[in-house]
Amino acid sequence: MTTKTSAAPVLGTRALNRATLARQLLLHRSELGTKEAVGHLLGLQAQNVKPPYYALAARLDGFAPEALSRLMADRETVRLVTMRSTIHTHTADDALTLRPLVQAARERELNQFRKGLEGVDLDRLASISRELVEAEPRTMRQLREALLAEWPDADPFALSVAARCRLPLVQVTPRGLWGRSGQVALTTAEHWLDRPSEPTPAPDATVLRYLAAFGPASVKDMQTWAGLTRLREAFERLRPQLLTFRDENGVELFDLPDAPRPDADTPAPPRFLPEFDNLLLSHADRSRLVPADLKGRTWKGNQAYCVLLVDGFVAGLWRQEEEALTIEPFGTLTKAQRKEIVAEAARMAGVMAGTSASAGDIRFGTVLG
Numbered sequence: 001m002t003t004k005t006s007a008a009p010v011l012g013t014r015a016l017n018r019a020t021l022a023r024q025l026l027l028h029r030s031e032l033g034t035k036e037a038v039g040h041l042l043g044l045q046a047q048n049v050k051p052p053y054y055a056l057a058a059r060l061d062g063f064a065p066e067a068l069s070r071l072m073a074d075r076e077t078v079r080l081v082t083m084r085s086t087i088h089t090h091t092a093d094d095a096l097t098l099r100p101l102v103q104a105a106r107e108r109e110l111n112q113f114r115k116g117l118e119g120v121d122l123d124r125l126a127s128i129s130r131e132l133v134e135a136e137p138r139t140m141r142q143l144r145e146a147l148l149a150e151w152p153d154a155d156p157f158a159l160s161v162a163a164r165c166r167l168p169l170v171q172v173t174p175r176g177l178w179g180r181s182g183q184v185a186l187t188t189a190e191h192w193l194d195r196p197s198e199p200t201p202a203p204d205a206t207v208l209r210y211l212a213a214f215g216p217a218s219v220k221d222m223q224t225w226a227g228l229t230r231l232r233e234a235f236e237r238l239r240p241q242l243l244t245f246r247d248e249n250g251v252e253l254f255d256l257p258d259a260p261r262p263d264a265d266t267p268a269p270p271r272f273l274p275e276f277d278n279l280l281l282s283h284a285d286r287s288r289l290v291p292a293d294l295k296g297r298t299w300k301g302n303q304a305y306c307v308l309l310v311d312g313f314v315a316g317l318w319r320q321e322e323e324a325l326t327i328e329p330f331g332t333l334t335k336a337q338r339k340e341i342v343a344e345a346a347r348m349a350g351v352m353a354g355t356s357a358s359a360g361d362i363r364f365g366t367v368l369g
Contacts, residue, residue, distance in 0.1 A: 008253075011261075014265075023260065026309070033067075034067040039093070043090040047086055050274065064351070072177055084225075085105070085165075085227060086276070098206070105227045113157075116154060117155070124150075129166070132146055139184060207231070215253075217283060218285070268312035270310050271309040272307075272348050274306055297314075297330065327341060328365045329364070
């Protein structure tokens with residue numbers, strides 16, 4: 001439901017942009033530790049192995065990929081399916097609290113596979129799956145084959161989806177470690193972290209954390225981020241301790257009183273974001289980051305491109321190849337912007353390589369299509 005109010009102050013697109021960048025540690029790089037940053041951001045999109053590392057490289061001062069890799073090896077951060085049914089890198093604490101929060105959405109997801117799960121006792125499936133993966137980590141193929149032995153007439157893919165939806169399955173290391181490779185092998189979060197999941201929490205505390213990382217935001221924005229519905233009641237409970245604004249379309253926005261809301265003219269340096277970065281996926285209305293004429297330009301099918309921000313907004317794509325980092329701007333850049341972009345690209349390349357990168361490793365190309 002869209003709520004309009006004439007009394008609340010209006011936040012224009014640039015003001016929302018600067019506020020969101022500040023919460024996302026993208027207006028100024030943060031000195032937060034790696035674990036603290038992962039927690040502040042409520043996790044990092046991790047559909048692929050490298051994006052969480054690039055996401056932190058863009059946001060943290062002095063970040064080194066080994067810092068996140070070490071946290072994963074020490075089981076202080078993990079990879080599992082949470083918001084929007086996608087893989088995220090979370091702190092151990094968040095893995096055991098955010099997954100229960102979105103569990104109802106994972107249950108609803110199974111409605112799409114009812115035909116392939118006809119005759120399957122989902123409680124028994126969960127029990128068998130838990131026993132298998134806690135005995136030893138299993139690949140999804142191994143788990144699927146074992147479940148097929150119990151339900152030979154079921155759809156194999158639907159069985160594996162049911163296991164993933166019913167259980168908080170984490171990808172065990174070395175999968176996800178920097179500079180290492182490994183197939184996806186799964187066990188439960190509780191087994192991997194040696195402690196139980198929390199009971200399903202009320203969403204109120206997560207609403208406040210969401211606003212700290214993505215606000216100012218509407219109820220619909222948070223529902224988009226979480227993949228949940230019916231969060232209006234939580235916002236209403238919290239209303240007395242929140243500020244309210246409206247965007248240029250009259251949509252009501254909530255925010256924390258002490259959260260940063262920089263001036264709309266605050267300089268925003270260029271930033272290189274990985275594919276599927278949560279900055280671009282966590283609002284129902286993404287106009288605070290994506291100009292209207294570029295809507296849909298950062299995706300092809302189900303694949304997202306790596307994105308370049310200039311002046312706080314999506315302004316191009318980039319890709320890292322063995323021989324060079326190639327930047328493909330959507331429009332014309334000024335000489336000053338190109339200079340800043342090259343400096344940021346060199347810094348990022350150096351962080352990820354653990355060495356100093358030269359401007360010769362950076363090329364400008366043309367976006368196709």
